[in-house]
Amino acid sequence: MDEIRRRAxxxxxxxxxxxDVKTEVLAMANTCLPLSEKYQHLEVEAILRENLEGDSPPKVKVYCH
Known part of the structure; x- marks a missing residue:
């Protein structure tokens, strides 16, 4: 995964x-890895915390570093 990312x-x-990086992006997307490793840049704890606060229906908010 790291090698594909560096190449891209x-x-x-x-x-x-x-x-020009479509091939590399597709290769990364199709790589079989645990979700926690594949999407390690997402702050899952913050997403879950926000989803549990308030009475509104759950929403997914994506935070990237």
Whole structure:
């Protein structure tokens, strides 16, 4: 996963086009990993805490670093 990510970052830094990293993005999306590892940049605890507060229906809010 890290190697694919590095390759995508390298291609993107040279071309600046998201279309040029489509293959790498699809490869990362299709990699079988535990969700906690695949989406480690998400602050799951904060999402759950916000979903449990108040009377409104649960919502998923995504926070990225």
């Amino acid at each position: 970052q390298s291609v993107l830094s040279v071309s600046g086009s998201a279309q």
